[in-house]
Amino acid sequence: MSLRIIxxxxxxxxxxxPLAGALVFGESVVPAAVKRARLTEACxxxxxxxxxSLDMQDVHREQIRAACQRAPESRIVIVHGTDTMCETAAVxxxxxxxxxxxxxxxxxxxxxxxxxxxxxxxxxxxxxxVSLPGVWIAMHAQIFPWHAVRKNRAAGVFExxxxxxxxxxx
Amino acid sequence: MSLRIIxxxxxxxxxxxPLAGALVFGESVVPAAVKRARLTEACxxxxxxxxxSLDMQDVHREQIRAACQRAPESRIVIVHGTDTMCETAAVxxxxxxxxxxxxxxxxxxxxxxxxxxxxxxxxxxxxxxVSLPGVWIAMHAQIFPWHAVRKNRAAGVFExxxxxxxxxxx
Amino acid sequence: MSLRIIxxxxxxxxxxxPLAGALVFGESVVPAAVKRARLTEACxxxxxxxxxSLDMQDVHREQIRAACQRAPESRIVIVHGTDTMCETAAVxxxxxxxxxxxxxxxxxxxxxxxxxxxxxxxxxxxxxxVSLPGVWIAMHAQIFPWHAVRKNRAAGVFExxxxxxxxxxx
Amino acid sequence: MSLRIIxxxxxxxxxxxPLAGALVFGESVVPAAVKRARLTEACxxxxxxxxxSLDMQDVHREQIRAACQRAPESRIVIVHGTDTMCETAAVxxxxxxxxxxxxxxxxxxxxxxxxxxxxxxxxxxxxxxVSLPGVWIAMHAQIFPWHAVRKNRAAGVFExxxxxxxxxxx
Numbered sequence: 001m002s003l004r005i006i007x008x009x010x011x012x013x014x015x016x017x018p019l020a021g022a023l024v025f026g027e028s029v030v031p032a033a034v035k036r037a038r039l040t041e042a043c044x045x046x047x048x049x050x051x052x053s054l055d056m057q058d059v060h061r062e063q064i065r066a067a068c069q070r071a072p073e074s075r076i077v078i079v080h081g082t083d084t085m086c087e088t089a090a091v092x093x094x095x096x097x098x099x100x101x102x103x104x105x106x107x108x109x110x111x112x113x114x115x116x117x118x119x120x121x122x123x124x125x126x127x128x129x130v131s132l133p134g135v136w137i138a139m140h141a142q143i144f145p146w147h148a149v150r151k152n153r154a155a156g157v158f159e160x161x162x163x164x165x166x167x168x169x170x
Numbered sequence: 171m172s173l174r175i176i177x178x179x180x181x182x183x184x185x186x187x188p189l190a191g192a193l194v195f196g197e198s199v200v201p202a203a204v205k206r207a208r209l210t211e212a213c214x215x216x217x218x219x220x221x222x223s224l225d226m227q228d229v230h231r232e233q234i235r236a237a238c239q240r241a242p243e244s245r246i247v248i249v250h251g252t253d254t255m256c257e258t259a260a261v262x263x264x265x266x267x268x269x270x271x272x273x274x275x276x277x278x279x280x281x282x283x284x285x286x287x288x289x290x291x292x293x294x295x296x297x298x299x300v301s302l303p304g305v306w307i308a309m310h311a312q313i314f315p316w317h318a319v320r321k322n323r324a325a326g327v328f329e330x331x332x333x334x335x336x337x338x339x340x
Numbered sequence: 341m342s343l344r345i346i347x348x349x350x351x352x353x354x355x356x357x358p359l360a361g362a363l364v365f366g367e368s369v370v371p372a373a374v375k376r377a378r379l380t381e382a383c384x385x386x387x388x389x390x391x392x393s394l395d396m397q398d399v400h401r402e403q404i405r406a407a408c409q410r411a412p413e414s415r416i417v418i419v420h421g422t423d424t425m426c427e428t429a430a431v432x433x434x435x436x437x438x439x440x441x442x443x444x445x446x447x448x449x450x451x452x453x454x455x456x457x458x459x460x461x462x463x464x465x466x467x468x469x470v471s472l473p474g475v476w477i478a479m480h481a482q483i484f485p486w487h488a489v490r491k492n493r494a495a496g497v498f499e500x501x502x503x504x505x506x507x508x509x510x
Numbered sequence: 511m512s513l514r515i516i517x518x519x520x521x522x523x524x525x526x527x528p529l530a531g532a533l534v535f536g537e538s539v540v541p542a543a544v545k546r547a548r549l550t551e552a553c554x555x556x557x558x559x560x561x562x563s564l565d566m567q568d569v570h571r572e573q574i575r576a577a578c579q580r581a582p583e584s585r586i587v588i589v590h591g592t593d594t595m596c597e598t599a600a601v602x603x604x605x606x607x608x609x610x611x612x613x614x615x616x617x618x619x620x621x622x623x624x625x626x627x628x629x630x631x632x633x634x635x636x637x638x639x640v641s642l643p644g645v646w647i648a649m650h651a652q653i654f655p656w657h658a659v660r661k662n663r664a665a666g667v668f669e670x671x672x673x674x675x676x677x678x679x680x
Binding site: 033036037038039040041107114115116118119120121122123124125126127129130131138140141142143156157158159 | 203206207208209210211277284285286288289290291292293294295296297299300301308310311312313326327328329
Binding site for chain 3: 551630633
């Protein structure tokens with residue numbers, strides 16, 4: 001398999017800055033996470049940007065879409081903030097690339113005790129291996145089609161949208 | 171989905187015993203790992219045994235097979251030592267249960283910095299959700315059919331067996 | 341020895357809140373930290389408050405002073421935010437209690453990989469055991485008299501004040 | 511202050527070897543631990559050997575004593591296995607060096623969740639700063655004179671020896 005992981009920031013990739021006393025972005029943790037995962041097949045890692053997904057603008061989503069398009073790999077995992085993961089998925093989906101693209105993230109940063117980051121990365125890479133071309137969101141070990149999922153921010157979970165109901169139709 | 175996770179021991183579940191100065195078994199870490207994974211669907215956890223897979227006898231594999239058989243769930247993840255994971259998979263496969271059964275484990279215990287346990291658990295639960303009935307091994311974010319994989323102990327990795335070659339035919 | 345640890349919050353005790361995406365206060369980590377330290381003598385733990393030291397008002401410092409005064413123990417460690425640790429130390433010192441009181445904290449929360457919290461706790465308890473009555477600050481494995489130290493916030497370190505210079509006289 | 515930390519191995523410094531499935535020695539974790547401790551004064555680190563203290567022979571203790579003697583620093587922390595820490599302390603004490611030498615170790619390796627290694631290192635460096643010349647053991651945040659302590663292996667703790675009783679006299 002030929003896999004690329006694109007890091008864009010989000011909670012997954014936040015570091016604690018002792019001077020600011022806050023969580024900020026620095027060097028991506030994705031290379032360390034991938035090394036720890038003990039993969040046996042090559043995997044390209046591309047730290048594309050490092051921003052909170054609430055700060056993502058159209059221009060950023062466009063950059064992510066372009067990175068998917070130019071990637072020589074046909075299977076791509078995108079590490080992304082959870083808050084607007086679905087919006088970015090929609091932008092990428094509109095490009096109708098002949099690739100399997102899986103977005104994932106974390107509710108707790110990789111560097112914290114009790115993080116879900118490694119779990120989600122394992123789920124997302126597996127999803128990228130087995131899913132058909134399209135855009136998917138892998139959270140809670142579920143593989144959601146991009147158009148059938150939304151983040152429930154109050155509960156901190158991704159949940160299915162009933163796409164058969166008119167108000168949810170794209 | 172209706173999922174059960176059966177813990178049998180292995181490196182994934184080893185604890186450090188300060189008095190013995192060695193890694194031993196105690197209470198399973200699987201419930202803590204599942205809580206940390208932030209699953210949104212119910213998942214039964216069954217700590218069946220806690221042994222090193224090198225110490226597994228026929229009677230143990232028979233207990234694991236029986237646990238798969240009596241489980242009301244149709245999708246099962248088994249946390250197992252890596253050394254004889256393939257042997258246990260073969261015993262379960264012989265029972266030809268109409269269930270999706272995925273074995274996984276870890277090369278580094280859950281409790282150690284740098285463990286691959288959470289990654290493998292995320293991969294295995296994802297594999298259990300999407301795979302057809304049968305017995306599978308999820309390691310390195312790959313889903314191996316039970317009869318097409320072996321552990322290369324010298325390298326510490328699971329690798330494909332070329333099942334088309336006569337010496338590998340079951 | 342008869343030791344009491346008073347938890348007041350600060351970076352040491354911050355938790356990550358997945359819904360808010362921020363570091364907040366919850367149940368104190370001090371009991372877990374003390375258990376992990378494997379102390380062999382009894383130690384009372386008092387979670388007195390859980391606030392950021394930048395939010396501390398006179399009333400909070402008065403509560404901390406009162407807790408030191410009413411404690412039956414003669415040796416006290418206070419886990420405190422670093423930003424105004426010196427101010428709280430001054431308030432306690434003014435009470436001239438016949439006790440050894442050591443303030444400490446952390447630059448990185450206990451729950452983060454790479455935290456200095458356990459190191460500082462080990463240093464502070466040791467300092468509390470061996471120091472004369474008075475108010476001390478234990479950071480960077482140094483024991484500073486309360487009136488001879490300040491936090492250099494730009495550098496994120498505690499440093500000696502030259503108390504012989506007039507502008508630093510209390 | 512002028513401090514040297516000499517690493518000799520022991521539980522503190524053990525790594526998990528995924529191929530052997532056992533705890534072994536590799537590169538010392540002491541430099542990483544010291545960086546994480548956020549010390550503000552220079553500290554020399556000397557990885558002298560990496561062995562289990564149960565495997566220590568007279569020749570090893572002699573090397574440790576020699577390292578203490580040749581060190582330009584007057585304050586030394588030795589990271590050592592706990593099982594024969596007291597024996598090594600006795601060998602160093604016999605050299606009657608005009609230095610403050612503090613031995614410490616860990617009951618749980620640095621790399622494991624729940625390790626006491628950072629706590630003990632914070633305690634030992636603090637002890638090295640404030641103690642008079644002599645040989646000391648810093649465990650459980652206590653500073654034991656070398657001749658007044660023994661490890662109770664059944665309980666996994668260091669405890670005071672009643673040196674006034676004839677059978678304990680050196």
